[in-house]
Amino acid sequence: MSETTTPAVKSSPAHPLVLVVAAAGDQRQAIHNALDATGFAVCEAASGEEGVARAAELHPDLVLLAAEFPESDGTDLCRKLREGLTSSQIPILVMTSGADPRAIEGALGAGASDFVTTPLDTALLAPRLRNLLRTSGNLARLRESESQLNHAQRLARLGSWEWSATAEGLELSLEGARLLDLGKQQIPVEALLAQVDPADRPRVEKAFDQARQEGKPFALDYRVQLANGTLRYLHTQGVVGEVGNGGQFALSGTIQDISERRRAEEKIHYLAHYDPLTGLPNRLLFNEQLVYILSYARRKRHQLALLFLDLDRFKTINESLGHRAGDELLRQVAERLKEATRKTDFVARQARDEFPQAIARLGGDEFSIWLPDIHHVQDVMKVLRRVHQVLARPFSLEGQEVFISSSIGIALYPNDGNDVESLLKNADTAMRHAKQEGRDTYRFYSGAMNSAARRLLTMENSLHRALERNELLLYYQPQLDLASGTICGAETLMRWHQQGKDLIMPGEFIPLAEESGLIVQLGEWALHAACNQAQCWQDEGLPQLQIAVNLSSRQFWKEHLATSVARVLAETGLDPRWLHLELTENILMQNRVGTLATLNFLQELGVGIALDDFGTGLFSLSHLKQFPLNDLKIDRSFIRDLHLLKESGLIVKAIINMGHSLGFRVVAEGVEHQEQLAILRQEGCDCAQGFLIGKPMPAEEFARFLRSWRPDALPAPLRPADKAKASTSAS
Structure with missing residues (x-):
């Protein structure tokens, strides 16, 4: 095998580089001279092996290949050249005598772009090569455009399709086929429709039918179920054109x-219509649903009930256990409300079908x-x-373990409102009235509630503005030491004296203060005023007393x-030893x-x-042992019937x-009868408080x-001979 000694050359736009691979030196020389003269x-x-090497080294713009080599097969050589070229778009022009058509077909199949018969007409060779290069360039640019289009479609997740009367099915672009998870770009229309969600399929079929039969363009969204189970939302647009003279429509x-x-x-x-914490409809969606339900009830002449539910003492849990616990409580409440309002029991069929949940979280701890x-x-x-x-x-x-209750107000359509x-x-x-009447209850709305609400x-x-106007007062109710008969303490009780109005008792305004958050400010004022008054009495030479101040749950859980x-x-x-703070069981349990x-x-x-009001909640002996308490105050509900019912006497004892x-001092509240006092003394109760000893009084009156x-202002303790009589009266 001989090698040529062609000096190294380079390609340029004005001078395209042609690699001539031929065994015959005179043939190469003739081609060289003709092409060199035309730019x-x-x-x-001179050999196939050298040609493959030169192609890899020089990156020619075109290869002119003789089909016949003594030492190699032309088809195989063409394949090697194509594999060695840097681009599949570089033309390979095969020179052949034309004697063997099968060899020409083999070369074209192996990567040749075209062929030319020998002997060559060197005068026509240059124009032919330039045309081949131009065609190759156009093809390269077209394929680059297609590649860019495919890339853009993939980025936009946008494919294209065509469907004509003469086609066997839909022609899809690469991205179109990918979006449908198909391995091919031509599919029957039925294959597409088979993937469409059954609920959307009639719309899609109708759109394609109207387009083909009436020339009507369309745009629609629908769902498809891919082979791997993925649900995909697609948007398809179609426009119509005519094919041939038959007036048949083609779609793209x-x-x-x-x-x-x-x-x-x-x-x-x-996010706009549902509460992200509980998954329930929010106020906006609830109102929209209720408008529809009211319209439905109006048409059907049905009655409708609306329940407004507010959790009792939720703020206490939020402040004591933290917001994370509060959020978890709201989630659990929502699940239990769904459990309690099983829709199959009471929701109208039409409403049930359209609105699967009849519960909403309106905000905070309010549900409807x-x-x-x-x-x-x-x-x-x-x-x-x-x-x-x-x-x-x-x-x-x-x-x-946390216990919670709710206050519920109920309004009925059409009696209590039409909107x-x-x-x-x-x-x-109605819900607010339920709260004022003790919580953990419900109330149906009545017209009288409107004026009360105002x-x-x-x-x-x-x-x-009560604090600013100095309208709040502290009253003091004495506590009696049952052993010595002396006044040992006083409980502070708040009153509100609005200018020009009667005295307002705490039962009326304390729930309002708790709900609005003012209870913290009122509690701090009461604590300061009580301590200041106790010190003033001591400075005046009055007996030293333990002053009891009630703390609300919000005040107790206030930071610091x-x-x-x-x-x-x-x-x-x-x-500090003269100050006692009174807490309820609910505070300690949170x-x-x-x-x-x-x-x-x-x-x-x-x-x-x-510990105030002991016995009214869930506190037990095991709970009492956990906390550093000084006093245990027996709730007045146990004292009320102490002298009438044997059971009350046993409970108090x-x-x-x-x-x-447990080492606690025991104080009985609500003592109003001599018989009650006698029994308490007999059972060894330490202190008593109630109207029998003294009513709540302003500071000046309490000082007097x-x-x-x-000490002898009340009857002395019972003598042994009188105990039987007291015991009999208690039964």
Whole structure:
């Protein structure tokens, strides 16, 4: 094999490089001379092996290949050259005598672009090569455009399609086929329709039929189920053109994956209409649903009930256990309300089909439930009983068992309102009355509630200014030491004296203060005023007394309570041992770890802690042992019938013994009869408080009461001979 000695040449736009691969030297030379004279750059290779090497080295713009080589097969050589070229678009022109058509077909199949017969007409060779290069360039640019289009379609998740009367099916672009998860670009229309969601298929079929039969363009969204189970949202547009003289329609259009957009739209819709914490409809969606339900009830002449539910003492849980626990409680409440309002029991069929949930979270700890197609009040009562049952079970929060109840207001359509706004307002009003009447209950709306609601709103507004106007007063109710007969303490009770109005009792305004958050400010004022008054009495030479101040749950869980108490004691100069703070069972039960830490801090200050209204909640002996308490106050409900019912006497005796066994001082509240006092003394109760000893009094009157009090002002303890008589009266 001989090698040529063609110097190294380079390609340029003005001088395309042609690689001539031929065994015959005179043939190469003739081609070289002809092409060189017409502006081509030429390099030569005398063998197939050399040609493959030169192609890889020089990257020619065109290869002129002799089909016949003594040492190699032309078809095989053509394949090797094509594999070695940097681009599949570089033309390979095969020179052949034309004697063997099968060899020509083999060369074309192996990668040749075209062929030319020998002997060559060198005068026509240059124009032919330039045309071949031009065609090759156009083809390269076309394929580059197609590549860019495919890339752009893939980025946009946008494919294209065509469908004509003469075609066997849909012709899809690469991206169109990919969007449908198909391995080929030509599919029968039935294959596409088979993937369309059954609920959307009639619309898609109708759009294609109308386009083909009537020439009607279309644009529609639909869902497809891919072979791998993925659900994809597609948007397809189609336009119509005519094919031939027969007037048959041909369709073309685009197909785009809009799944992400639809998911984003659904998420936006969800966030706008659903509560992300509980998954329930929010106020906006609830109102929209209620408008529809009211329209439905109006047409069908049905009665509808709207329940407005508010959790009792939710703020206490939120403040004691933290917002994370509060959020978890709301989630659990939502699940239980769904359990209590099983839609198959009471929701009208049409409403049930369109609105699967009849519950909404309106905000905070407020929930609402609509009950359409109510025939009797008993239908509402059935749901109310279920709600009460599911909420009565303990909730597990942060490893603790928490109990919660709800206050519910009910408004009925059409009796209590004909529109959403009035029904919600009236149900809310009824709920507030339920709260004022003890919580954990329900109330149906009545017209009289409207005027009461307006009065409460006026009172709440006035309460905001009560401190500024010095309208709040502290009254003091004496506590009697049953052993010595002396006054040992006083409980502070708040009163509100609005200018020009009668005295307002705490039962009327304290619930408003708790609901509005003003209770914290009122509690801090009461603490400071009570400590200051106790110190003033001591400075005046009156007996030293333990002053009991009630703490609300919100005040107790206020940050730095112990520091606040220490500051008040320092400012007033009162010795901490003369201050007792009264807490309810609910406060102690909410967050035992946090409660214990706060109580220990207060005990270190020297402040006494009293458990108020003992026996009315879920507190047990095991609970009592956990907390550093000083006083146990027996609730007045046990004292009321102490001298009338034997059972009451047994309960009080058990509480006194239990309190003493734990080292507590026991105080009885609500003592109004001599017989009650006698029994308490007999059972060893330490202190008593009630109207028999003294009513709540303003500070000046209480000071006069202290000065005039004598230990023998009340009957002495029973003699042994009288015990049987007292015991008989208790039974």
